[in-house]
Amino acid sequence: MRSFAELVDWLAAAGIEHRADATHALVELPSAALPDDGTVVLVWRARATVDVVHQFAWPVPDDASALLDAIARLNHALALPGVGIDHARRRAYVRVAIARVDGALEAAVLGTVLTEVIAMARDLGPRLRAVAEGELPAAAILDPIGA
Amino acid sequence: MRAPTGTLGCFADLVAAVAAQGLPHRAVAPQVEVQVHRPPVVGAITLIWSAQVPTVQLLHVIAHPPANRPALLDAIARINHALPRPGFGLAPDGDALYFRLVLARRRGTDDLAAAAIGPALTAVIDAVAAFAPVLAEVARGARPADQAVRARPAQATGAAFDWIVE
Numbered sequence: 001m002r003s004f005a006e007l008v009d010w011l012a013a014a015g016i017e018h019r020a021d022a023t024h025a026l027v028e029l030p031s032a033a034l035p036d037d038g039t040v041v042l043v044w045r046a047r048a049t050v051d052v053v054h055q056f057a058w059p060v061p062d063d064a065s066a067l068l069d070a071i072a073r074l075n076h077a078l079a080l081p082g083v084g085i086d087h088a089r090r091r092a093y094v095r096v097a098i099a100r101v102d103g104a105l106e107a108a109v110l111g112t113v114l115t116e117v118i119a120m121a122r123d124l125g126p127r128l129r130a131v132a133e134g135e136l137p138a139a140a141i142l143d144p145i146g147a
Numbered sequence: 148m149r150a151p152t153g154t155l156g157c158f159a160d161l162v163a164a165v166a167a168q169g170l171p172h173r174a175v176a177p178q179v180e181v182q183v184h185r186p187p188v189v190g191a192i193t194l195i196w197s198a199q200v201p202t203v204q205l206l207h208v209i210a211h212p213p214a215n216r217p218a219l220l221d222a223i224a225r226i227n228h229a230l231p232r233p234g235f236g237l238a239p240d241g242d243a244l245y246f247r248l249v250l251a252r253r254r255g256t257d258d259l260a261a262a263a264i265g266p267a268l269t270a271v272i273d274a275v276a277a278f279a280p281v282l283a284e285v286a287r288g289a290r291p292a293d294q295a296v297r298a299r300p301a302q303a304t305g306a307a308f309d310w311i312v313e
Contacts, residue, residue, distance in 0.1 A: 045231060047231050048231075048266075049231050049232060064221075065217050065220075065221075068217070068220040068221055068224055069216075069217075069220060071220075071224065072220050072223065072236065072237050072239070073239050075236050076236050076237070076238055076239060079197065079199070079200040079202055079249070080200070080202060080249050080251060081234070081236070081247065081249060082233075084224060084227050084228050084233065085224045085228065086228055087224070087225060087228070087293075095233070096251070097231060097232045097233070098251070099232065099250075099263060099266055099267065099270070101260045101262045101263045101266075102260075102262055106253060106260065108253035108254045108255055108256065109251050109252070109253055109254075111253075111254035111255075112201055112251040112252065112253065112254040113251050115254070116251070139239075
């Protein structure tokens with residue numbers, strides 16, 4: 001896939017439900033596996049990457065220190081790290097950037113990353129929210145996933 | 148630097164791709180260390196072929212002063228958010244500041260385009276060159292965490308394939 005249009009065409013040909021926004025070069029993919037009826041967003045960046053993003057619906061608290069600590073622990077442990085915070089929008093997210101190789105996005109790499117982003121959002125989202133809301137210590141963020 | 152071609156299907160392929168570029172390196176499976184000299188990035192970038200998960204990791208450990216951990220984590224989050232290819236991290240014990248870029252391998256075939264390696268090395272070097280000094284300032288208390296990205300040099304997100312290996 002060498003352009004945003006080719007990405008959209010590939011999703012259609014693969015039968016993957018999606019909603020494309022050509023103006024912003026992004027496409028939303030709904031997934032029942034995600035919390036809060038969420039979506040994964042693919043963003044075709046000008047700088048030779050494609051972002052695969054799930055943004056959590058809950059807000060980042062004013063004091064984000066515990067959440068930042070938890071995110072650092074997660075990213076340190078994860079095979080494919082990508083948990084982050086958008087300070088301006090006060091949202092946490094999972095984002096994995098795929099570099100386009102020789103200008104092209106490879107479908108098989110996108111498949112690997114989509115699977116991982118959905119799994120991270122599904123498995124880690126509730127625990128990150130518990131940290132953000134003061135219900136789970138940051139140091140315990142890894143306990144249930146055994147990392 | 149020549150653009151490598153072909154597919155990397157195993158650790159030996161990764162080592163061969165590094166060797167084919169003429170890069171100084173030392174390989175001990177599943178890791179190959181590439182020596183880099185582009186101040187302030189001096190030392191090893193370790194490439195790790197994971198057998199457990201379909202990834203190749205590129206890791207560069209950054210020396211840093213004893214840190215105010217909360218400020219450093221805040222700065223890291225802001226920088227990672229701004230980078231096209233994020234990867235700064237801090238070990239839970241606070242001793243290791245690093246940049247770790249992870250490349251996903253292809254689903255099904257479990258391999259990777261050889262051409263992905265060079266730009267990934269460049270991304271590591273560019274990010275560390277741009278932001279390691281900023282993070283050092285944050286760690287020393289010389290810069291507020293919320294000023295970490297504003298301090299970014301203009302070339303921080305540049306894609307120039309211009310790193311130097313000695």
